[in-house]
Amino acid sequence: xxxxATVVTNMVEDVEYTxxxxxxxxxxxxxxxxxxxxxxxxxxxxxxxxxxxxxxDVDAKGFDALFIPGGFSPDILRADDxxxxxxxxxxxxxxxxxxxCHGPQLLITARTLDGRDATGYKSIQVDLENAGAKFHDExxxxxxxxxxxxxxxxxxxxxxxxxxxxxx
Amino acid sequence: xxxxATVVTNMVEDVEYTxxxxxxxxxxxxxxxxxxxxxxxxxxxxxxxxxxxxxxDVDAKGFDALFIPGGFSPDILRADDxxxxxxxxxxxxxxxxxxxCHGPQLLITARTLDGRDATGYKSIQVDLENAGAKFHDExxxxxxxxxxxxxxxxxxxxxxxxxxxxxx
Numbered sequence: 001x002x003x004x005a006t007v008v009t010n011m012v013e014d015v016e017y018t019x020x021x022x023x024x025x026x027x028x029x030x031x032x033x034x035x036x037x038x039x040x041x042x043x044x045x046x047x048x049x050x051x052x053x054x055x056x057d058v059d060a061k062g063f064d065a066l067f068i069p070g071g072f073s074p075d076i077l078r079a080d081d082x083x084x085x086x087x088x089x090x091x092x093x094x095x096x097x098x099x100x101c102h103g104p105q106l107l108i109t110a111r112t113l114d115g116r117d118a119t120g121y122k123s124i125q126v127d128l129e130n131a132g133a134k135f136h137d138e139x140x141x142x143x144x145x146x147x148x149x150x151x152x153x154x155x156x157x158x159x160x161x162x163x164x165x166x167x168x
Numbered sequence: 169x170x171x172x173a174t175v176v177t178n179m180v181e182d183v184e185y186t187x188x189x190x191x192x193x194x195x196x197x198x199x200x201x202x203x204x205x206x207x208x209x210x211x212x213x214x215x216x217x218x219x220x221x222x223x224x225d226v227d228a229k230g231f232d233a234l235f236i237p238g239g240f241s242p243d244i245l246r247a248d249d250x251x252x253x254x255x256x257x258x259x260x261x262x263x264x265x266x267x268x269c270h271g272p273q274l275l276i277t278a279r280t281l282d283g284r285d286a287t288g289y290k291s292i293q294v295d296l297e298n299a300g301a302k303f304h305d306e307x308x309x310x311x312x313x314x315x316x317x318x319x320x321x322x323x324x325x326x327x328x329x330x331x332x333x334x335x336x
Contacts, residue, residue: 079291109294123247126277130298
């Protein structure tokens with residue numbers, strides 16, 4: 001079973017965290033929530049999320065996969081160079097990475113999408129294309145059996161299905 | 169005196185709207201607030217802002233300049249193709265454009281920054297560079313006496329000084 005680093009902070013799109021978390025845990029995987037520091041954060045719609053680890057207390061080597069829920073959380077997180085470096089490691093190592101909605105913003109700032117295939121929330125489409133990714137306006141896109149991306153909460157059934165499937 | 173289109177919606181960084189508005193009005197200019205539709209929106213910190221016009225009720229030709237305050241407002245607005253097209257017209261016509269913090273996100277989605285000089289909030293630096301802009305980590309940057317950008321609320325004194333100066 002996989003140990004999944006979940007980078008999340010305030011203003012996350014609540015259901016883009018809670019729904020994949022439920023699907024992944026039901027499949028037997030473990031999520032570890034990570035922010036700039038440990039504590040509690042709050043989603044756009046009031047969901048309280050306990051942060052297990054601060055970014056200085058984790059090593060990407062200790063995880064099997066990375067999950068980035070959307071909302072405004074990814075944009076807040078990518079202002080921190082340590083979070084960006086952490087995310088980059090998963091992409092460089094070709095470990096499974098799951099990003100929905102604004103989640104790919106962190107992958108852009110980590111400069112890891114050139115030549116890759118991805119989707120994301122409409123507002124970041126041009127950013128994804130400028131980053132060198134081919135944008136797919138589809139509910140879910142699985143790139144090289146490693147990077148799974150989706151657009152909005154409506155895509156969660158497809159997103160959850162593919163991330164659980166990819167982890168086997 | 170200039171008539172300034174101000175594109176703004178919910179989750180704007182309040183002071184990045186109120187402070188330039190005060191400086192511009194003090195200099196005798198007029199701001200017209202524009203969102204997807206007329207009504208009232210609310211800033212990140214509770215500022216209530218009356219929206220004068222919906223995007224379908226305005227024509228860029230009727231304005232002398234464009235102002236884009238930051239926060240999460242620009243990312244919400246750039247999901248609307250009409251707002252993106254409106255913003256693009258000001259850049260294409262080389263009319264004065266003032267954008268602070270996340271404001272340049274709208275200019276990226278309008279594909280108007282290739283070869284330009286700009287600054288912005290740290291989280292969008294890579295997006296700006298990928299869009300073809302040269303990024304300047306300075307409190308304010310004036311590009312071709314047309315495009316004025318700043319990074320954060322701390323830069324507001326410099327931003328306000330330059331936008332008022334540019335309008336003469």
